[in-house]
Structures are given as C-alpha cells and as structure tokens.
Amino acid sequence: MISYVTGDATAPSGDGPKIICHVCNDIGGWGRGFVLALSERWPQPEAAYRLWHQDRQHNDFGLGRVQLISVGEDLWVANMVGQHDIHGTDTTPPIRYEAVDSCLDLLTTHAVEHNASVHMPRIGCGLAGGTWDRIEPLVIQRLVRRGIAVTVYDLAE
Template sequence: MIAHICNDLGGWGKGFVVAISRRWPQPERDYRDWHRHRAGNDFALGATRLVRVTPDVWVANMVGQRGIRTGSGGPPIRYDAVERCLTSLADQAQALGASVHMPRIGCGLAGGTWNRMEPVIERTLCARHRRDGVRPRVTAPRTGSRSRWDAAPGGRSRSHPQREASDAQGHRT
C-alpha cells in the first residue's frame, strides 16, 4: 500500500499526487469521483479509500487536510483526521497482508511537522506492527535531524530489522 494525504476540497494536482497520477491514473479518478458524490458516501476528514492499481499494489487516498492554504485556523493538516485515516489503514493493511509505504505525510503542502506526525504514525501503524504485523515504511528525504523512518544515504530507505525480516517473507506492498 502506498499512503498519502488528500484535502477535503476535491483538489488534486500538487505534491506527491503528481507522481502517483503519472504512474497510475486510477487513484486520481477515484478521488475526484469520491469527492463529487460525497453527499452519498463517506468522503470527509478522516476517511480512507483504497484504490487497487496493480494486482498487489493499492494506493490509499486519506482525507487528512482541511482545504489547501494556511489561514487563521493554522495549516491545512488535521492530525486527528490523519490518526483516524491511519487507524483505518492499519486495519485494511492487516486484512490484505500488506505493508504500508508513504512519504512524510502531512509535512509538505499540508503544512504539518514531522515532530507531530511521527507520534501519530507510532500510535497507529507502528503499534499495530508490534501487535499484528502491519509494516509501515516512511521513505522521503528530509532536512534536519534523522529519525528511524528517514531515507538512508543513497536513497535507500532505512527500516527496522524486524520489518526487513518480514519483508523478505514475500508480503504484499
């Protein structure tokens, strides 16, 4: 699974989603349709929707951003919504036997900080990994101090040794 944050306005076209759309058109089409028909579905902050793009790869569109601009209410990121998204994603990943891969969600255009986002990931995906085997992997370059989720030098992602052993067992992405 490849997880990323979406806004609640139906806007798609900047940041990480550009790379997703270049590779697979389905996630953008599904997100726009999900938003267009929101009166009759679950589209809202905190909702997660999986889009299958290959037989063993899903993209998780997670609505964790209110609007697209920083204003009087602060940055667009909504950590509580992201926590609900990641909790749901952990359930779905476990059901599919999938690992979860993501950029540093919420820390780009959404205006969030890694110091606030990392504990959310720890409480949801990482706690689930320790308990049920859901394997998160955050891979993206960043500046400043490193955490265990940072990309290693040379573009390779660093991960926990237990996840390396799990990944070698052939689990789906």
C-alpha cells in the same frame, strides 16, 4: 519501528502486499505535491478521488476517511483525507492531525486484512503544512505498534 529510506514512495520496496498512503484535502483538489507522482504512475487514484469527492453527498468522503484503490496485484494506494482546504490561516496550516490519526486507524484495518506493509512519503508535511514530529507518533501508534511494517521515503536531493 519505521524504516526510513531514500527513494520514491511510488515504487515501494520489499516483498508482499503493499499500501502506499498519502494525505488528500477535503475540497477535491488534486494537482500539486505527491499526488502528481501518483498520477504519473497510475490514473486510478486520482480518478477515484475525484469521483469520491464529486459524489460526497452519497458516500463517506470527508476528513478522517480513507479510500483504498487497487493499482496492481497486491498494491493499493490509500487516499487519506487529512487536510482541510488547501490554504491555511496565519495560525493554522491545512493539516488536521486528528483526521490523519483517524485515517491511519482505518488504514490499519486495510493493512491487516491484506497482510500489507505501508509505504509513504512524510505524509502531511508538504503542502498540508504539518510537521513530522507530530505525524510520526501517530504512525507509530496506529501502525507500527500493531505490527504493520512501515517505510517512509525521502526523495534524493
């Protein structure tokens, strides 16, 4: 199952290779939410995301895609494009659950290749406007059921 801990997802616990994943938008915006904590710790995820978006006509940038960035020995950050725009409508938040599902499926490949555990805040549930009761089953289906250890971090209040 998923391990739930109180702590900082940018400082993942445990031994072995680790991937920190989070949800990004599809318009190149980086500047609010969990990404600020990532940028305080490492410059590479933001720089790579901005270049990925800037050159999107020549790469796979878009909803449902994942960019894996090395930030240390056996430590990666996965920029997962699972949010459309930064503003929802009256009836639809920016989160795109089908895109998050695709991202998690792609992330599984990376985790298996690197024999890595996956660490995350409650992805898609902050600025993206998603709900954990919709995200958690995707995490279980795509990662946990495939034998990948997952830790979800909630910040201490």
